[in-house]
Amino acid sequence: MKILSKHILALLLIFSCRLSADDGSQLWLRFPENKKGISADKIFVKNSSPTLHIASRELMRYWQGQSVELRISKSLSGLKEGYTIISDRNKITITSAKDTGLLYGVYHILRLQQTKAPLTQLNIREKPAYDVRILNHWDNLDGTIERGYAGHSLWKWEELPDKISPRYEEYARANASVGINAVVLNNVNASPEMLRTDYLEKVKTIAGIFRPYGIKVYLSVNFSSPKILSHLQNSDPLNKEVKHWWKEKTHEIYQLIPDFGGFLVKANSEGQPGPQDYGRTHADGANMLADALKPYGGIVMWRAFVYSPSKEDRAKQAYLEFVPLDGKFRDNVIIQIKNGPIDFQPREPFNPLFGALRKTAEMVEFQITQEYLGFSNHLVFLAPLFKETLDSDTYAYGKGSTVARITDGSLHKAKITAISAVANVGEDPNWTGHEFAQANWYAFGRLAWNPDLTSEQIADEWIKMTFTDNPRFLAPVKNMMLTSRETAVDYMMPLGLHHIFAAGHHYGPEPWGDYKEGRPDWSPVYYHQADSEGIGFDRTNTGSNAISQYFSPLNEIYGNIKTCPENLILWFHHVPWNYRMKDGKTLWEELCYKYDTGVKNVREYQKLWDRMAPYIDAQRFTEVQTRLKTQARDAVWWKDACLLYFQTFSKQPIPYDIERPVHNLDDLKKIKLNMGHHN
Missing domain, CATH: 3.20.20.80 (Glycosidases)
Incomplete structure (x- = not known):
């Protein structure tokens, strides 16, 4: 009976969490409201300005720790809009040469509080890298x-x-x-x-x-x-x-x-x-x-x-x-x-x-x-x-x-x-x-x-501030975020392929696009240069010589097919279909496996996200789930369009351990979306 009641309680907790709605409008600024309110005598601000009023208001609403002093000191002008944060047992002191620096310092300690970082023995010195x-x-x-x-x-x-x-x-x-x-x-x-x-x-x-x-x-x-x-x-x-x-x-x-x-x-x-x-x-x-x-x-x-x-x-x-x-x-x-x-x-x-x-x-x-x-x-x-x-x-x-x-x-x-x-x-x-x-x-x-800052640090902060710090959510979702850019490259334009999007709106693939009536450099065929020999834009000294615009040793590294990073190889080289990549696959095989990996990864994101339902509100869960379905369909669209089209040049089979195309090339060429223009 006890086991059953625990199980029911867990389900009720999940259900109550899933029922709640959240329109996402709070962004990452989900500081828990300070019900009691930090008393005004715990915030020390000598100066006054509209900016300092905002800083004090944010502390009054959301700060739940010890006393905070906001101090202007021209001696810190070398930090520009930066600040120092020093804490002892009784008080945190934020000091800056500018009142905006104090506001940034307040958001810093609120971020630390929200991500459950330690708030004792703080000795922080921040200076913005850019003016x-x-x-x-x-x-x-x-x-x-x-x-x-x-x-x-x-x-x-x-x-x-x-x-x-x-x-x-x-x-x-x-x-x-x-x-x-x-x-x-x-x-x-x-x-x-x-x-x-x-x-x-x-x-x-x-x-x-x-x-x-x-x-x-x-x-x-x-x-x-x-x-x-x-x-x-x-x-x-x-x-x-x-x-x-x-x-x-x-x-x-x-x-x-x-x-x-x-x-x-x-x-x-x-x-x-x-x-x-x-x-x-x-x-x-x-x-x-x-x-x-x-x-x-x-x-x-x-x-x-x-x-x-x-x-x-x-x-x-x-x-x-x-x-x-x-x-x-x-x-x-x-x-x-x-x-x-x-x-x-x-x-x-x-x-x-x-x-x-x-x-x-x-x-x-x-x-x-x-x-x-x-x-x-x-x-x-x-x-x-x-x-x-x-x-x-x-x-x-x-x-x-x-x-x-x-x-x-x-x-x-x-x-x-x-x-x-x-x-x-x-x-x-x-x-x-x-x-x-x-x-x-x-x-x-x-x-x-x-x-x-690292991408991992930023993802970690954002997830904790936007969704939850529950490790069962945090770890898998962080991994999804950190791999998502490479996944998109894989299912769209791996190995240095670029600008093979549909014209104008840039949503979806159109590698066959050849806009003879317009500018050639708005045409995908201008960029991928696929022919019976191979694929890629020759920017070496035998081609456009764009490599000459890079400093040594990069011009030599990019200019040599053996040393060019493989994730940019088709940016700088026209590569034969049977060229052997570092892993032993031919270029054609590598291209096929990259597209397939992109599709598989998005499907893994879908499975991963479905497992996250218990940890966040129903509205945001469903909105992300719906978009992941679209992304998975789009990834297959990209894979099929690119591989079927480039296959007309390579004349080679798609490796048999890769999922078969589900579209016909002629049907894909008929897809026309009606949207935007260049910028």
């Missing part, structure tokens, strides 16, 4: 989001400045909790209307909500704004009228928003206007804007994503356009460089521009939104991708010249350092569409503060 830790929103004025998979934009432009959504402050709080301190509000494919006075008034309202959370607002600007908004003859950056227009417009912005951060610019790329329209250089355009911003301390983030139609290998273009301009940019210009040389692919080598610009500040641009990784349908934890780039050794200043050390100022001095990522949030209740996509927003914030 500007920025999210780029690809949000449009009509409320749509380019490459957004979590509903419409958070920004309700038609309602502002009169009506204010409570989500503006919730969003600011989430960013501050992971140290993100800057936001570009609008799409890099910018509308000139963004700079109209009525819109700037709306921006002022958002900036006012963000300010106490330590977040500065930036805007993407359209280079043709003077001509379009004020009917100037042109937008030539050397035209005195144009320069004057930008100075006046910048002055207007700073009158409204004194701490405005600056401009993000996409110019002369994919049809966007820019200085080259007038025979000028990227430096001419960037410097004109930099001069307008200089009196106010603003910066220009000028994107290096500059692919225009060219006979040159697309992977080489950014380097070819920017290296000749090195040293010609003002010191408040930062070149914003995508992590890889093509476009946010599931795997790319790092962009060779990192370290190549010796006299110009450089910053990384990552993509949190999953444009090329299954949108918000696929579970792909991006910390390993971010880390792969940040930890890559460029050899620009000798061994140990990682992308992180070049961009954070430790190897390459810059007036201001920055790191950016394209946001994945929208108005969905859970912010990001997929519950696990929240982890990618969290991971970017944590790595922007400290790129030395």
Whole structure:
């Protein structure tokens, strides 16, 4: 009877847990509400500011430990927005030169409390690796989001400045909790209307909500704004009228928003206007804007994503356009460089521009939104991708010249350092569409503060804060997250394959895509180069010679098929179908087994997740379960499409211990989805 009653009790506990609903809106900020409330006399704050008010409020609501003192000390100015946390038996003291640093320190101890880390004998010293830790929103004025998979934009432009959504402050709080301190509000494919006075008034309202959370607002600007908004003859950056227009417009912005951060610019790329329209250089355009911003301390983030139609290998273009301009940019210009040389692919080598610009500040641009990784349908934890780039050794200043050390100022001095990522949030209740996509927003914030953190540390924190610290949930789910990026690479584009997505929307496979009427470098066949001999893009000195853009010894390593990392072999080499890989398989066999492994892993994720039902709420469990079903179907779609298509060139059988294709190639070629466009 006792055994039976225990069994029933366990079932009831599971059932009650499964009945509860959770829409995911709390993100990782699930601090247990402090029912008793820490008494005000346990929080010591000498100074006062809106930011310190927020810090105190967070402690009053959620802190359950000993007394906390928040102390401003200019002697710690070397830590920038960083802080120290020292604890003794009776009190924790958080000290910073800035009130934002104290807010970050409060979120640090709340994170420690939430993850059940020890809170005694704390001796913590934190300094952010980057000055500007920025999210780029690809949000449009009509409320749509380019490459957004979590509903419409958070920004309700038609309602502002009169009506204010409570989500503006919730969003600011989430960013501050992971140290993100800057936001570009609008799409890099910018509308000139963004700079109209009525819109700037709306921006002022958002900036006012963000300010106490330590977040500065930036805007993407359209280079043709003077001509379009004020009917100037042109937008030539050397035209005195144009320069004057930008100075006046910048002055207007700073009158409204004194701490405005600056401009993000996409110019002369994919049809966007820019200085080259007038025979000028990227430096001419960037410097004109930099001069307008200089009196106010603003910066220009000028994107290096500059692919225009060219006979040159697309992977080489950014380097070819920017290296000749090195040293010609003002010191408040930062070149914003995508992590890889093509476009946010599931795997790319790092962009060779990192370290190549010796006299110009450089910053990384990552993509949190999953444009090329299954949108918000696929579970792909991006910390390993971010880390792969940040930890890559460029050899620009000798061994140990990682992308992180070049961009954070430790190897390459810059007036201001920055790191950016394209946001994945929208108005969905859970912010990001997929519950696990929240982890990618969290991971970017944590790595922007400290790129030395490991993917495992970040996943561990996030799971404990978002779901539960129960080891039966934590260990398997962490393993799923940590392997998920490699799994996606396997079922989409293993061994260095890239950009074989369906056109325009980039969801699903289309390796047969050959858009003869458009630009060749938007066609999958341009990238995989499959023929009867083999597959892959020859970027060695017998091909496009893109390897020459990398420092020694990388150019030799990548250029030699025997030493090239196999996970990039088809990026740098056109490899024969029967080439023997390191494990003894032929390239064709290796490709088949990689796709099959990807499919099998997603199915294992499904089984794993189904076993997690007892540990979390029913709503989030079901939402993730539903998306994993879609991901498993998509993985099979990718495997069948790619193997059946590439088999028409290899003329070899799919190994018999691999699951047979369930689709016909002709049927797969007929699939057409109707979605978005490039960025």
